[in-house]
Amino acid sequence: MRKTLTLLAAAATLSTGAFAADYAIDPTHTFATFEIGHFGASVNRGRFDKKDGKITFDKAAKTGSVDISFDVASVNTGTAGFDKHLQSPDILDAAKYPKARFVSSKFLFDGDKVSSVEGQLTLLDKTQPVTLKANQFNCFQSPMLKREVCGGDFEATIDRTAFGVNYGVDWGFPKNVRLVLQVEAVKQ
Structure with missing residues (x-):
């Protein structure tokens, strides 16, 4: 009887087509950029060039x-001296905290499209909730890779002081930093 129920459950899953698939981050189409005001005159921008990760996504079940x-x-x-200062203990302390990490298990949908991803961002060994709003999202069959690719452009604004990044606040630098994430991942 137990085997029959297990087989029926497996058949039901097969008939709905509901399968979570693993996707590997495509480093050539995935970037995390940031923007922060500079004395109200301009906006400093930068990105992180090295990244890795994976996504699990089930379109039918609307989970991931x-x-x-x-x-x-x-x-x-684009400026070596600024990069070095950002890596220093004054700001990101790259030697002590070499990784920033975003982890989530909650995708929100508008119809069949991901509308946001709620998760936890860890920076300088401090973890805070962050919701990444999807400005666009799509899955497509890549003509070059011959595999499905899913991705989108996401954004969030964080209070950097919640992570202990306090440099320049006393001088008038804003606490808020805009994050823009461009992510594409290839089905494995």
């Missing part, structure tokens, strides 16, 4: 999970 890490020492603003 994300685990993506960024190498803090790979920060790139």
Whole structure:
């Protein structure tokens, strides 16, 4: 009887097509960028060039999970001196805290499209909740890779002081940092 129930459950799962699939982050199409005001005159921007991670996604069940890490020492603003200062103990302390990490198991949908991802961001060994709003999201059959690729552009604004990044606050630098994440992942 137990075998019959297990087989029926498996058949029901097969008939709905509900399968979670694993996706590997495509590093050539995945970037985490940040923006912070600079004395109200301009906006400083940068990105993290080294990243890795995976996504599990089930379109039919509208569920998923994300685990993506960024190498803090790979920060790139286009100015070597600024990069070095961002890596220093004054700001990101890359030697002591080499990774920033976003982990989630809660995808929210608008119809069949991911509308946001709620998760936890860890930076400088401090973890805070962050919701990444999807500005766009799509899955497609890649003509080059001959596999399905899912991805989107996401954004969130964080209070950097919640992570202990307090440099320049007393001088008037804003606490809020805008994060923009471009993510594409290839079905495995």
